[in-house]
Amino acid sequence: KAGVTQTPRYLIKTRGQQVTLSCSPISGHRSVSWYQQTPGQGLQFLFEYFSETQRNKGNFPGRFSGRQFSNSRSEMNVSTLELGDSALYLCASSFPENYGYTFGSGTRLTVV
């Protein structure tokens, strides 16, 4: 059974650019959540999608957005990148919802 797949693994972007990260959940999982980890911080919740609808959102600026497709794959977009957006971005999928969460290996974003 394939795990949660995140692409790309590493990304370097320039301030002001935008970036799109992708997450393919475990087959059959309908919930996808995104988390950010910055140096010295714990994992912070960004948002969660279920059946193509955003169901929950963390305390991040509107530059952070996401969406989910009919096959449950999810993308996260960050516009007008800032140096502070440099972080590890993890996604997790879940079934049944609110119970066990399986994480991907993450995308390491560096903004220069």
Next chain:
Amino acid sequence: ILNVEQSPQSLHVQEGDSTNFTCSFPSSNFYALHWYRWETAKSPEALFVMTLNGDEKKKGRISATLNTKEGYSYLYIKGSQPEDSATYLCASTTGTASKLTFGTGTRLQVTL
């Protein structure tokens, strides 16, 4: 307790030692408590999900207990091995919110 807190922040033990970590979480509107093991450059690995007060779970040499009334959970590792070296994260979910609120983790290093 308003946030999820973990202690100690880091721990250095010898092979064969037994050790334990603490996770404190908000007890109001509690839904579930999750423990993860996270090795560098890998994805967080789910260890336990616990929901009921008094729950005890075991996986090999690792076990966990849960007290939802006072808002704490303990993770125990018996006879630590070098391969147990990792960061151990706990996270809680509350109510129907489908998001994990993480502590900052306990970093365990086991040496020969």
